Amino acid sequence: MIELQDVSKIYHKPGEPPVKALDRVSLRIVAGEFVAIVGPSGSGKSTLMNVMGLLDRPTSGEYRLEGKATSSLGGRELAGLRNRVIGFVFQSYHLLPRTTAAENVQLPLLYSKRTDFAQRSEAALAAVGLSDRRSHYASELSGGQQQRVAIARAIVNEPRVLLADEPTGNLDSAAARGIIDLFKAQNLRGTTVVLITHDEALAREARRVVRIHAGTIESDSSPSTLQRSA
Amino acid sequence: MNRTLAIRQVAGSLTRFKARAVLGGIGIVVSVLATVFVLSVGGTVRATFDRFVARLYPSDVIVVNSGPGMWGGGGSGGQPMRLRDVDAVMAAVPQIVARDVSATAGRRDVKVGDRNTRVFVAGSGAQAPQVRRRSAGTGAYLDDADVSARSRVALLGPSTARVLFGEMSPVGSTIFLDNLPFRVKGVLQAVGVSPHGDDEDNVIIVPYTVVMDSLLKVDYVSQVAYKIADASQMDAIGERIAAVMRAQHGITDGRPDDFAVIMPRDIQQRMARSFGTLKLFVVLICGAAFLVSALVVLAVMQVSVRQRTPELGLRKAVGADASEVRAQILWEALVIACVGCVIGAILAWVGVYAVGPMLAKKFGLAGLGISLLAVAFGVISALATGLIGAWLPARRAGQLDPVEALRMR
Numbered sequence: 001m002i003e004l005q006d007v008s009k010i011y012h013k014p015g016e017p018p019v020k021a022l023d024r025v026s027l028r029i030v031a032g033e034f035v036a037i038v039g040p041s042g043s044g045k046s047t048l049m050n051v052m053g054l055l056d057r058p059t060s061g062e063y064r065l066e067g068k069a070t071s072s073l074g075g076r077e078l079a080g081l082r083n084r085v086i087g088f089v090f091q092s093y094h095l096l097p098r099t100t101a102a103e104n105v106q107l108p109l110l111y112s113k114r115t116d117f118a119q120r121s122e123a124a125l126a127a128v129g130l131s132d133r134r135s136h137y138a139s140e141l142s143g144g145q146q147q148r149v150a151i152a153r154a155i156v157n158e159p160r161v162l163l164a165d166e167p168t169g170n171l172d173s174a175a176a177r178g179i180i181d182l183f184k185a186q187n188l189r190g191t192t193v194v195l196i197t198h199d200e201a202l203a204r205e206a207r208r209v210v211r212i213h214a215g216t217i218e219s220d221s222s223p224s225t226l227q228r229s230a
Numbered sequence: 231m232n233r234t235l236a237i238r239q240v241a242g243s244l245t246r247f248k249a250r251a252v253l254g255g256i257g258i259v260v261s262v263l264a265t266v267f268v269l270s271v272g273g274t275v276r277a278t279f280d281r282f283v284a285r286l287y288p289s290d291v292i293v294v295n296s297g298p299g300m301w302g303g304g305g306s307g308g309q310p311m312r313l314r315d316v317d318a319v320m321a322a323v324p325q326i327v328a329r330d331v332s333a334t335a336g337r338r339d340v341k342v343g344d345r346n347t348r349v350f351v352a353g354s355g356a357q358a359p360q361v362r363r364r365s366a367g368t369g370a371y372l373d374d375a376d377v378s379a380r381s382r383v384a385l386l387g388p389s390t391a392r393v394l395f396g397e398m399s400p401v402g403s404t405i406f407l408d409n410l411p412f413r414v415k416g417v418l419q420a421v422g423v424s425p426h427g428d429d430e431d432n433v434i435i436v437p438y439t440v441v442m443d444s445l446l447k448v449d450y451v452s453q454v455a456y457k458i459a460d461a462s463q464m465d466a467i468g469e470r471i472a473a474v475m476r477a478q479h480g481i482t483d484g485r486p487d488d489f490a491v492i493m494p495r496d497i498q499q500r501m502a503r504s505f506g507t508l509k510l511f512v513v514l515i516c517g518a519a520f521l522v523s524a525l526v527v528l529a530v531m532q533v534s535v536r537q538r539t540p541e542l543g544l545r546k547a548v549g550a551d552a553s554e555v556r557a558q559i560l561w562e563a564l565v566i567a568c569v570g571c572v573i574g575a576i577l578a579w580v581g582v583y584a585v586g587p588m589l590a591k592k593f594g595l596a597g598l599g600i601s602l603l604a605v606a607f608g609v610i611s612a613l614a615t616g617l618i619g620a621w622l623p624a625r626r627a628g629q630l631d632p633v634e635a636l637r638m639r
Contacts, residue, residue, distance in 0.1 A: 055547060055632045076551045083549020094544045094636065098246040103238070110235040111549035117235055153548070 001161065001192050002029040002052055007061035009047050009215075021047040023215040024061065029194065031160065034187045036195045036206035044215040046165055049196045053086050053163045054078045066160070083111050087154030091166035093146045095138035095153075101125060102134040105152045112157055124152035128182055144175030151182055161192045168202060180205050240561045247534065254530035254563070255570035257523030258615060262574025262608040265516040267581050269604030272512060274595050276505055278425050282594075283497055285421070290461045291361055292468050293492040294319075294454050294475065308479065308488020310450035315478045319456070322474045325467050328457040330354060330361035333441040333448075340434060341406040342394045349390050351407065351434045353441030353451075361457045369401040369416025376415075377437045380444070384412040388420045389431040405434075410444060412436060423594035468493050520615045527563055527619025535559060535623045542627050543635025556628035560620050567616025571609050575600075578608075 009022040021044045029035055039045045050056035051063060054070060063070045065081060073081070082088075087108075095104045105121040114120065125131050128148040138146055147167060154162055164183065168176035180202065187193045195206055203209050211218040244251045287293060296311035316331060333353035340349050356374045359365035366385055376383050384405060391400050400414040421430045442448055458467050472491045475481075479488055535542065542555055550558075579600050586598040 050633050053547070055636075076553075079546065079549050079551035079554075082547060088547050090636065094540060096242075096246075096541055096544075099242060103242065106235060107239075107545070108548040110232050110239055111545075111551075111554060112232065114232065115234075117232065157549075 001031040001033075001066060002027070002194070003062075003064040003067075004028070004051070004058075005062045005064070007051060007058040007063055009044075009051060009056065010059045020215050022051065022058070025212075025215070025217055026061075027210065027217060027220075029192060031192055032187070032190055033208060034184070034193045034195070034206045035208045035210060036197060036203035037210045037212060038197055038200065038203045039212035039218075040198060043212045045196045045198075045212050047215075048212065049163050049165050049194070052161075052194065053088055054082050079111070083108055083157060085160050087157070087159035087162045089147070089150050089154050089162065089164035089167045091169040093138075093143075093150045093170075095146055095149055097139065098137060100135050100137060101130060101141065101149045101152075104138065104149055105156050107153055108157045114157070120156050121152070124156040125149070127155060127185075128152045142175070143171050144178060147171060147175070147179055148182065151179070155186060155191070159191070161194065162186055163194050163196070165196045166198070167195070168197075168199070176202070236558075236561070240558065240565055243538075243558070243562055244565060250530055250534055251562075251566055251569075254527050255566045255573070257519075257526040258567050258570030258612045259574040259577070261516065261519040261523045261615070262571050262612050263577045263581070264519055265608040265611065266575055266578035266600065266604045268512050268516065269607060270578065270582055270599065270601040271589070271595075272509070273601045273604065274598045275425065275593075277597070278593070278595050279501060279505075282425050283501055285363065287492070287494045287497045288361075288363065288457075289494045290458055290464075291494065292456045292458065292464065292471060294456070294471060295490040295492065296450060296452050298487055298490055308486075310448075311452075311454065311475075311489055312450050315475060316451070316454050318478050319454075319471050319474045323456075323467060323470050325458050325460065325463060326456045327459045328357040328360040330358040330455045330457075331438045331451050332453040332455070333438040333446065333451045334453075335436075335441045335445040338408050338434075338445070340390070340394065341409075342400075342403065345394050347390070347393050349387075349432060349434050351436060351441070351445065353438030353445075354435045355438055357457075358435075361455045364419055364421060366416035367419040368399065369414070371416060372435070372437055377439050380439045381437060382410060382412045382440060382444075383415045383436065385416045385418050385435040386414055387418050387429075387431040387433040389429050390434060391417045393432075407434065407436070408445060423592065425593050425595075427593055464493060464495070516611070520611050523612075524615045524619035527566070527616055528622060531559060531563055531620045531623035532626075534562075535627045539630065539635045539638045542630050543632045543638070546630065546632035547636065552628035555630070556624040559624035559627045560617060563616040563620030563624075564613065567612045570616075571612045574612070575605055575608060578604075 004025055004027045006024045006026055007022055008020065008024050011019040011021055025048065037045050037048060047056065051058050065085065102121045102125065105124050106117045109117040109120060122131065125134055128151050130145060130148050130152065133141060133145060138149070141149065162183065168179050171179065183193050183195065195202070197203055209221045294311065298308065316329065320326060320329060335351040335353065337348045338351045340347055354372065355377050356372050359371050365371050367388070371385065372383065384407070386400055394400065394405065395403065401416055403414050404411050405414060418435065424430050438451060442451065456471065458464065468491050475489050476487065481487060545555055582598060582600055589595045589598060
């Protein structure tokens with residue numbers, strides 16, 4: 001499903017020394033896995049998620065998504081893959097203000113060819129238990145509910161990979177529990193889930209834990225890795 | 231891109247940021263309002279002027295002014311145009327079928343009983359209706375006998391008749407012009423207000439011989455209009471008339487004419503040039519208004535893109551490519567422009583119909599209405615304004631790095 005081979009990411013800012021956010025990372029995640037990527041802040045885990053989510057291109061190395069090399073793909077093809085294959089969940093939800101829950105959930109469908117957006121957003125909201133909040137604005141929902149709407153938005157197009165960056169970072173433990181259960185439910189349906197977190201307790205919920213530090217993989221609890229970090 | 235959802239999204243974005251949409255659209259409303267209003271009224275003004283000029287200078291009439299200026303007068307040392315000059319032209323140019331000799335007396339006091347007013351008095355001849363296409367509405371026009379006998383007879387314009395006689399028919403009554411008695415022969419056909427705002431129905435016509443002998447006490451006339459049979463010979467006949475006039479006035483090679491031969495084409499060209507200059511200014515002013523509108527749209531959309539950077543980053547994350555993000559911004563600007571267009575055009579329509587009766591009364595503008603061409607011009611300019619104004623912000627939005635964009639709060 002996800003295959004990174006010697007992937008490095010170096011940020012160049014004018015007037016500053018280059019920052020190596022990822023240093024020859026190799027990682028393989030097969031379809032249906034539930035992986036937690038754990039590391040302190042600044043360890044490069046968000047960069048790793050951005051690369052895996054095709055939001056950012058590696059400086060060197062190769063990234064294959066579903067067996068397809070991504071380095072040669074143009075902006076349009078990458079956008080298409082983000083739309084069909086990947087679902088994102090962010091720490092700060094990123095819901096559109098003054099827009100209903102249902103309309104927020106429909107956002108990815110705007111960039112797809114699907115026409116059954118009402119049924120799909122309804123099903124996605126039902127999956128996160130918020131059918132009765134479909135006409136509520138984001139500002140009228142609790143933090144936990146907002147993150148559920150964000151998850152409904154991430155799954156509305158039935159992606160094969162869910163990438164979540166600190167999805168419970170802004171939530172209390174009860175709300176966080178509910179969110180983790182939703183990810184587990186999605187994983188049980190066959191969706192690959194990659195959870196980025198600095199929270200050890202949360203990481204223990206995953207079947208595989210990849211530890212990242214200073215841009216390299218420190219440890220990988222699963223035998224499916226091809227860890228060769230420098 | 232899913233069209234139904236896209237339309238909803240654009241509408242949603244605009245309603246979420248109403249103040250911004252209104253601000254962005256205000257310039258377009260004003261520009262469309264000004265453009266549609268000015269072009270619509272301008273078109274009617276032009277048509278009214280064309281009709282006015284066509285009446286003063288019909289296409290089969292050559293006008294000769296006494297004095298070298300195009301509008302008569304001017305120059306000194308030359309001879310004025312006398313009746314013997316007119317007779318010589320008539321004798322030498324057989325293609326002339328009618329002539330109207332004018333001698334204007336200017337504004338004069340006119341009195342009937344205890345009513346009095348000041349009216350523009352002009353001298354004319356029996357053939358004027360043929361040449362000028364304005365005859366008596368009631369009663370009779372002047373005839374040759376009136377001219378040769380210097381009869382004190384007069385035709386009143388309808389407005390003058392109303393002022394002096396009310397609803398009574400003035401035909402057969404006596405009026406006093408500069409204290410001289412004149413018998414009213416008839417009332418002229420109504421022609422209304424000139425584009426300059428003069429009431430052309432407030433006039434008195436008397437035989438030109440009477441103006442010369444009794445009112446002005448001169449031996450010359452101010453203008454003669456010659457009607458010719460075949461308009462295709464216009465240039466040759468004009469040349470011929472000029473040649474006769476030069477011979478009459480003893481003007482030899484090299485000396486300037488002391489008269490002016492005015493061809494209807496000269497007047498039309500002059501009018502076209504004047505309106506061309508005016509139109510250029512109107513277009514420049516409207517263009518400046520649209521330029522300012524484009525800058526307003528640019529500023530508003532620039533702020534919009536900056537404030538919505540995380541949203542645009544999110545759109546990219548969920549599958550929008552650069553062109554789709556660009557399209558979102560351009561469509562928003564286009565919708566603002568469209569709504570601005572509709573409001574501007576409606577305001578222009580209301581404006582034209584509100585001031586229409588006033589303009590019609592004051593300047594004789596007939597058939598005042600919204601010109602579809604003006605609306606088309608306004609709409610195309612407004613849409614172009616929206617697109618041009620939003621182009622840079624849209625490009626910036628399309629180029630946003632989603633990672634950076636999502637990080638912004």
